[in-house]
Amino acid sequence: MMIIKDTFLEIANNFEKLVEESLDEIKIAHELMIASIKKGGKIIYCGNGGSAADSQHLAAELIGRYRKNRKPIPALALTTDTSIITAIANDFSFEDIFSRQIEALGNKNDILYAISTSGKSKNIIACIKLAKSKNIKVIGLTGNDGSQMSEYCDVLIKTPSNRPDRIQEMHIAIGQLLCQLIEDELY
Numbered sequence: 731m732m733i734i735k736d737t738f739l740e741i742a743n744n745f746e747k748l749v750e751e752s753l754d755e756i757k758i759a760h761e762l763m764i765a766s767i768k769k770g771g772k773i774i775y776c777g778n779g780g781s782a783a784d785s786q787h788l789a790a791e792l793i794g795r796y797r798k799n800r801k802p803i804p805a806l807a808l809t810t811d812t813s814i815i816t817a818i819a820n821d822f823s824f825e826d827i828f829s830r831q832i833e834a835l836g837n838k839n840d841i842l843y844a845i846s847t848s849g850k851s852k853n854i855i856a857c858i859k860l861a862k863s864k865n866i867k868v869i870g871l872t873g874n875d876g877s878q879m880s881e882y883c884d885v886l887i888k889t890p891s892n893r894p895d896r897i898q899e900m901h902i903a904i905g906q907l908l909c910q911l912i913e914d915e916l917y
Contacts, residue, residue: 771839849877
């Protein structure tokens with residue numbers, strides 16, 4: 731079937747563009763993450779939907795193991811505690827589900843790793859703004875249109891697509907690459 735071949739060629743083309751357009755940003759993200767961990771900070775992930783799943787996945791890679799048996803690397807996904815998320819959404823608003831957690835748990839040596847396919851998620855933008863007010867460095871991942879995220883992130887990795895599925899494919903690949911780079915440098 732031609733659609734299978736065309737899809738994989740499109741994906742391969744997206745990754746080629748990603749290397750050309752975002753290599754420097756990925757290097758900076760790696761450097762920020764390493765500096766945070768060496769200062770006793772943690773990597774704090776957040777995202778909605780598929781990006782929430784990616785957040786949990788990447789935090790698990792750092793706390794558990796990526797490819798090496800090693801000590802855990804401090805990480806946290808703000809997407810995992812349904813009691814906290816639903817209490818904040820009910821008592822305040824859905825827009826506050828991540829920023830309230832950053833207010834309680836985020837420290838100046840931490841990194842906020844914020845994933846938004848559209849770059850426009852109100853709860854992600856609110857979380858980024860609060861993180862910046864606490865002097866927390868922010869790594870953002872989004873699609874072609876960086877939208878509002880570009881105003882607030884220390885480094886923004888834009889993936890070369892406007893399609894949510896293609897953006898998310900590149901986001902998880904970037905996240906796993908960063909886990910590998912962190913693990914290799916620290917262990």
